[in-house]
Amino acid sequence: MGSILCEHCTAACCRYLAIPLDKPAGARDYDDMRWYLMHEKVLVFVEDGDWFIQFHTACKNLGADNLCGVYETRPEICREYEAKDCDYTGGNYGYDHFFTHPKQIEEFYTERTGKKLGAPKPPTRRPRRKGAGKAAPQKV
Ligand code: SF4
Numbered sequence: 001m002g003s004i005l006c007e008h009c010t011a012a013c014c015r016y017l018a019i020p021l022d023k024p025a026g027a028r029d030y031d032d033m034r035w036y037l038m039h040e041k042v043l044v045f046v047e048d049g050d051w052f053i054q055f056h057t058a059c060k061n062l063g064a065d066n067l068c069g070v071y072e073t074r075p076e077i078c079r080e081y082e083a084k085d086c087d088y089t090g091g092n093y094g095y096d097h098f099f100t101h102p103k104q105i106e107e108f109y110t111e112r113t114g115k116k117l118g119a120p121k122p123p124t125r126r127p128r129r130k131g132a133g134k135a136a137p138q139k140v
């Protein structure tokens, strides 16, 4: 923050955090993303080929006045952030992909592999001999 533009904003950049994800390598990774997206206020996006998970949750240091309560000691990541590139000022946020719902990641996976995520698995049954498991007859 610190730009004159920020004075007209409700601190959009302090109301979420985005963490890099490993690029998905297989069904399990996509299925994990499906699970992330089953949670409220979570989204996944791809930017310049890099995958991220984003949580919409405000920083605890953000005051009711939309100003940083720890401005002098704010983390490096906050210092590096520039208003000229932020969402509010219309910087280049050309996402490669943007997922907000588990259905979207299911469709994305199916388009690429022809397979489905989340298909119910058939119960695994071991072959059993007839009568196996029954109590042996007792001698009287
Ligand atoms: S950097 Fe952008 S999003 Fe953050 S407070 Fe300033 S104008 Fe708002």
Ligand code: SF4
Pocket: 001, 013, 014, 059, 060, 061, 062, 063, 067, 068, 069, 070, 071, 074, 075, 078
């Ligand atoms: S520490 Fe301050 S600048 Fe950084 S996200 Fe929190 S409120 Fe915003």
